[in-house]
Amino acid sequence: MSRGAESHADEWDLEAIGCGLPIAAHAEELRTAVQNGCAVVEAPPGTGKTTFVPPLVASSVDPLVASASISRVVVTQPRRVAARAAAARLAQLTGTQVGGLVGHVVRRDARVSDRTRVEFCTTGVLLRRLLTDPELPGIHTVILDEVHERHLEDDLALGMLVELRELRPDLRLIAMSATLDSDRFARLLGDAQVVRVPSTLHPLEVRWQPPASTPITTRGVDHAFLDHVADCTADAASGIAPDASALVFLPGAWEVDQVCSRLRGRTTRPVLPLHGQLDASEQDAAIQGPEPRIVVSTAVAESSVTVAGVRLVVDSGLAREPRFDSIRGITGLVTVTASRAAATQRAGRAARLGPGIVIRCLAEHDWARLPAEPTPEVRTADLTQAALDLAVWGAPRGRGLALPDPFPDAAFERAEHTLQALDAIDADGHATAHGRRLAAIPADPRLAHAQIRAVEDGIDAARARRVVDELTDARRLPDDLGRTGLDRRALAHIVAHAFPDRIGRLREPDSREYLLTGGTGAEAPRAWGDPPEWVAVADIDRGPRGARIRSALPIEEDLALHAAAALHNSRTEATFHPRQRRVQGRRVERLGAIELTSTPTSPDPATAAAAVHEALRRDGLQVVGWDDRAEALRTRLAFLHHHLGDPWPVMDTDHLIATADHWLAPELQQLAAGTPARDLDATAALRRALPWPEAGRLDELAPERLEVPSGSRIRVDYPDDPEQAPVVAVKLQECFGLTETPRLADGRAPVVFHLLSPAQRPLAVTDDLASFWAGAYVHVRAENRGRYSKHPWPEDPLTAPPQRGTKKSGR
Known part of the structure; x- marks a missing residue:
């Protein structure tokens, strides 16, 4: 329907809509900003930005735009409840019904018509629209509301819309927030004008009421803490004005319901829950219901939804944020401490209409320890959907888009790996035809892929879609899939195709342990009784003894092989067995990590060589028959490298393993060909690493043995640490007359002498023999001459003849 600008303006009574809203005083500034193409609106909760800005923009559509039927203003909200509530509020203020002048579009609930000029929708709906019809025909302005919450979908929509404006400069773009780094977002939008609406809060009394115990335990939010929140609410609500309402903030729907049940019967005010799992009528009752009342809400009432008449806020100080669990392979909501920014917004709800009270369920000294801002989802969430959206948009990895934050490399690589396994993107990150089909669902x-594959397997399309819809709405997969009421055959196909890396088979017939195709081991729940051989696992969890299956369905082997066909392979594998100390090969058929069949065979040279190298990295040099002779040579060479440097080679074990292809190549080839390690000569191999011609001086610079005055050739011990001195352990009497301590490595390192008694017990340790004979020898002689009387203990050891044996033997 085509209308002129004046006709559009007549549809909106801005004076009535903006009555009592602080933002209405900034109408002209807002008009000017929007006419420039892009704007950033920074306005605290309760100032009326969500209610006033959309009709203000809609009333400003110029005649040329209106005649081309590009007259709709689309406003995104991060949650369905907020989109429905905003549409209902604006429709009420215009005296119309939702679906007429004002409408909403959320998942499986669209109430719009040809007459709709302002449409509220979730950001996910806008993203699907951008991907299916990128030019957004019929849309004059897009308003991204509550962008400060930093949901991943908001970041993507912002980047795509900024790029779209290069193609459609007529498209208006507005980012709105309660608390925002406005200048930063203005730069992302292209030097957009910033409109700041100051807060008009009344005096706010802050009370600190910390609990006696820790709010969060390993099992979740503590029941005693929920008792504390309920007690604080009941006590405070009895002291506020009779016509005032209270608003309680909790992290999730379960905690909301728990506190509601504790409050009922303790107050004369109605107690109403507010969260995304309620139906529309229950949500409307909490938001617009009769006053006074107590509304117990999740973060939806923090900034997205305004609950009227609130003069008391009770803040649990907790929030839920998405975290990707690499073990479970899914994003789950975890309970965290709320940020100071979120707590400030919550408190502001109590002082919008007059003096208010906020009770914070934490100690005042903990305030400074709270995070300043909520964590952006881009840092913690699973990026699989985002990666697919960007690929379909034509900007793999977000290249070229004005995104608030870059993607973490490891998380994005994991997302791309998942999408490639689903055949959704190619090696360059661009969307395939199948990927575009997935993005439209x-x-x-994973669930979209499973829906398509299940239909290809003969599952009725409506049944497959119902399963996917139910699993999507549930936000997580139920613990007992068999009791969901869903079609079990369709459910089994969906789960198997959605999570092919979680198809599991019992390790042993009498076991309760499953090996999953992705390589994870997981234990079956005790409630199962006799576990089936094959299962399609929907969800696993960490336990004290490892991973545990939370929900799964039994499946036949045929479905397992079909759903995980991309993981099905047959190949020759080679393993170096440490006991036999040789390479053995076998032909193995696998479904991912699950071994289906195995047949002994001779491995090809490349596979066998890879097995040898893997064993070398894993088990060290003993793989090649390393023995005491080889180790003795290694320590001698390490000693020379430390003292003389190049060309004497580095000899630490890690370096030898890293350079094995150079000095150990023939032995590695022999091992790969099946030669047992016992038949190899590791010492000869190590000698290949010696530098020439310097190798000719090895026995001179670092001799294996050292001759002492008695004529004995004593072994030199070179320690593992080349910084320590080499050691000669020798009988004291064999060293008579040796006045100068021998030095090795061209005189750089003295030998440490361990001088032994005739019973081979240490008497002294010295690297300065001259000083020992002149000093300590007198005390050693006095203590030992009586004990070892058959052996010489001359007063002058420098002139006495050295002896190996006793005085009688004369040796």
Whole structure:
């Protein structure tokens, strides 16, 4: 329907809509900013930005745009409840019904018509629209609301819309937030004008009421803490004005319901829950219901939704944020401490209409320890959906887009690996035809892929879609899939195709342990009784003894092989067995990590060589028959490298393993050909690493043995640490007359002498023999001449003849 600008302006009574809203005083500034193409609106909760800005923009559509039927203003909200509530509020203020002048579009609930000029939708809906029809025909302005919450979808939509404006400069773009780094977002939008609406809060009394115990335990939010929140609420609500309402913030729907049940019967005010799992009528009752009341809410009432009449806020100080669990392979919501920014917004809800009270369930000295801002989802969430959206948009990895934060490399690589396994993107990150089909389905790419594959397997399309819709709406997969009421055959196909890396088979017939195709081991729940051989696992969890299956369905081997066909392979494998100390090969058929069949065979040379190298890295040099002779040579060479440097080679074990292809190549080839390690000569191999011609001086610079005055050739011990001195352990009497301590490595390192008694017990340790004979020898002689009377203990050891044996033997 085509209308002129004046007709559009007549549809909106801005004076009535903006009555009592602080943002209405900035109407002209807002108009000017929007006319420039892009704007950033920074306005605290309760100032009316969500209610006033959309009709203000809609009333400003110029005649040329209106005549071309590009007159709709789309406003995104991060949650369905917020989109429905905003549409209902604006429709009420215009005296119309939702679906007329004002409408909303959320998942499986669209209430719009040809007459709709302002459409509220979730950001996910806008993203699907951008990917299916990128030019956004019929849309005059896009308003991204609550961008400060830093949801991943908001970041993507922002980047795509900024790029779209290069093609459609007529498209208006506005980013709105309660708390925002406005200047930064203005730069992302292209030097957009910033409109700041100051807060008009009344006096706010802050009370600190910390609990007696820790709010969060390993099992979740502590029940005693929920009792504490309920007690604080009941006590404080009894002291506020009779016509005032209270608003309680908790991290999730379960905690909301728990506190509601504790409060009922303790107050005369109605107690109403507010969270995303309620139906629309229950949500409307909490938001617009009769006053006074107590509304117990999740973060949806923090900035997205305004609950009227609130003069008391009770803040649990907790929030839920998405975290990707690499073990479970899914993103889950975890309970965390709320940020100071979120706590400030929550508190502001109590002082919008008059003096208010906020009770914070934490100690005042803990305030400074709270994180300043909520964690952006881009840092913690699974990026699989984002990676697919960007690939379909034509910007793999977000290259060239004005995104608030870069993607973490490891998380994005993991997402791309998942998408490649689903055949959704190619090696360069661009979307395949199958990937574009997945992006059009409003579900996680894994579930969307499973829906398509299940239909190809003969599952009715409506049944497959219902399973995917139910699993998507549940936000997580139920613990007992068999009791969901969903079609079990369809459910089994969906789960198997969605998570092919979680198809599991019992390790042993009488075991409760499964090996999953992805390589994870997981234990079956005790409630199962006799576990089936094959299962499609929907969810696993960490336990004290390892991973545990939370929900799964039994499947036949045929479905396992079909769903995980991309993981099905047959190849020759080679392993170096440490006991036999030789390479053995076998032909193995696997489904991912699950071994299906195995047949002994001779491995090809390349496979066998890879097995040898892997064993070398894993088990060290003993793989090649390393013995005491080889180790003795290694320590001698390490000693020379330390004292003389190049060309004497580095001899630490890690370096030898890293350079094995150079000095150990023939032996590695022999091992790969099947030669047992016992038949190899590791010492001869190590000698290949010696430098020439310097190798000719090895026995001179670092001799294996050292001759002492008695004529004995004593072994020199070179320590593992080349910084320590070499050691000669020799009987004291054999060293008579040796006045100068021998030095090795061209005189750089003295030998340490361990001088032994006739019973081979140490008497002295010295690297200065001259000083020992002149000093300590007198005390050693006095203590030992009586004990070892058959052996010489001359007063002058420098002139006495050295002896190996006793005085009688004369040796």
